[in-house]
Amino acid sequence: MRFLILALLIFTSFSAVSEGQLVLENGWVRAAPPMAKNLAGYGELGNNSSQSISIVSMSSPFFKKVEAHKTSFVGGMMKMQQITNMQLKPGVIFKFAPGGMHFMLMKPNRAITENLEVPIHLTTELGEKYTFYFVVKK
Numbered sequence: 768m769r770f771l772i773l774a775l776l777i778f779t780s781f782s783a784v785s786e787g788q789l790v791l792e793n794g795w796v797r798a799a800p801p802m803a804k805n806l807a808g809y810g811e812l813g814n815n816s817s818q819s820i821s822i823v824s825m826s827s828p829f830f831k832k833v834e835a836h837k838t839s840f841v842g843g844m845m846k847m848q849q850i851t852n853m854q855l856k857p858g859v860i861f862k863f864a865p866g867g868m869h870f871m872l873m874k875p876n877r878a879i880t881e882n883l884e885v886p887i888h889l890t891t892e893l894g895e896k897y898t899f900y901f902v903v904k905k
């Protein structure tokens with residue numbers, strides 16, 4: 768019996784890899800003081816499919832607005848810029864990490880407390896919708 772369950776688990780994870788298209792790993796949101804107007808989400812977003820995937824919009828029920836941003840230094844000043852054409856080629860992984868690309872989560876409509884799982888919806892050019900969960904931590 769135990770062997771059977773193990774075999775099923777292995778089968779399930781293999782099929783998830785071959786069927787998955789957009790995947791997010793290690794999604795997290797940096798915990799912020801209660802009054803914070805903007806929070807940032809991080810993680811690795813990958814394309815497991817054989818075709819390019821364009822993300823045309825993103826949202827979260829916990830925030831008024833969600834955007835993908837990149838951080839750059841212009842004349843010694845840190846600037847954030849929205850990534851408007853987010854296209855992932857097959858096999859590509861976008862690494863969202865502190866100091867670089869991030870999901871800018873604007874105007875929370877509820878308390879964003881530690882360990883909360885924040886759902887973020889991504890919509891592709893083809894109208895496919897994905898929901899990924901980002902856990903709030905320090």
Ligand SMILES: [Cu+2]
Pocket residue numbers: 836837847869870871
């Ligand atoms: Cu930002």
